[in-house]
Amino acid sequence: MNCGKNLKYIQMLIVFVVLPVFCVSAGTVSLSYKLAMFGYSEKEIGDIVSGEKTQKQVDRKYKRKMLGFLDGGQNNVGFWPDRSLKVFKKIDRSPKAVHERRPDPESPLSAYEKKKLLLAVKPYWEIVKDAADQHNVKKTLILAIIQAESGFDPRAVSKKGAVGLMQLMPHTAYGLGATNLFDLRQNIFAGTQYLADCLKAFDTVDLAIAAYNTGPSRVAAHNNIPPFKETRNFVKNVLDYEKVYRHLIGAL
Numbered sequence: 001m002n003c004g005k006n007l008k009y010i011q012m013l014i015v016f017v018v019l020p021v022f023c024v025s026a027g028t029v030s031l032s033y034k035l036a037m038f039g040y041s042e043k044e045i046g047d048i049v050s051g052e053k054t055q056k057q058v059d060r061k062y063k064r065k066m067l068g069f070l071d072g073g074q075n076n077v078g079f080w081p082d083r084s085l086k087v088f089k090k091i092d093r094s095p096k097a098v099h100e101r102r103p104d105p106e107s108p109l110s111a112y113e114k115k116k117l118l119l120a121v122k123p124y125w126e127i128v129k130d131a132a133d134q135h136n137v138k139k140t141l142i143l144a145i146i147q148a149e150s151g152f153d154p155r156a157v158s159k160k161g162a163v164g165l166m167q168l169m170p171h172t173a174y175g176l177g178a179t180n181l182f183d184l185r186q187n188i189f190a191g192t193q194y195l196a197d198c199l200k201a202f203d204t205v206d207l208a209i210a211a212y213n214t215g216p217s218r219v220a221a222h223n224n225i226p227p228f229k230e231t232r233n234f235v236k237n238v239l240d241y242e243k244v245y246r247h248l249i250g251a252l
Contacts, residue, residue, distance in 0.1 A: 118248060120152040127185050131192035137199065142192055144241035145212065148234060154184055166191025209235045
């Protein structure tokens with residue numbers, strides 16, 4: 001009889017003491033695995049699992065570091081170490097290649113994808129912020145236009161003659177006050193002003209993006225996104241990139 005009671009006590013002990021410990025341990029292993037798959041370092045995983053830092057805190061610190069901020073919040077453009085640049089090679093800037101590289105905004109970004117996208121933004125971040133503030137345009141939308149247009153290549157020139165980061169046609173840019181489209185500030189400010197004009201002219205962001213690509217008159221004539229493959233792909237790419245940049249830097 002006593003043996004039966006002892007067995008029952010042992011079973012209860014397993015249920016109320018051992019099983020929760022096992023579940024916590026299994027949950028920790030599962031979380032560690034998921035974090036490792038998303039590209040977190042061993043130290044970052046340890047901090048998150050132990051509860052010392054939240055995943056959001058780790059992500060924010062990582063993003064600020066990638067954009068050249070010190071932990072104290074001060075801007076330091078030269079913060080990023082030169083050795084990181086060795087990871088990246090010259091990439092194909094053709095429209096097809098840019099489309100193929102576009103990350104899926106609905107999927108978690110790997111550490112490599114985050115690093116590559118933020119590293120591309122860093123040299124132009126201060127100018128983009130100034131242009132966004134002056135023309136009341138979202139920073140993430142400007143970045144998405146630049147990524148879709150030139151892949152952040154400031155020397156890019158298209159077959160049609162569009163120039164620089166925001167791929168402006170010379171006659172359009174000159175009308176906006178830009179005299180040197182290879183000047184980073186002039187290119188970004190003129191492109192942002194043109195984008196702001198498109199946003200004011202049309203009711204929706206997708207129509208404004210289409211107007212930026214193919215011209216406001218064509219969008220107005222169709223009263224919709226024109227049925228051109230290039231323009232439709234451009235609109236989709238920009239909207240996808242805007243979601244990605246909103247995820248990466250929207251809270252900064």
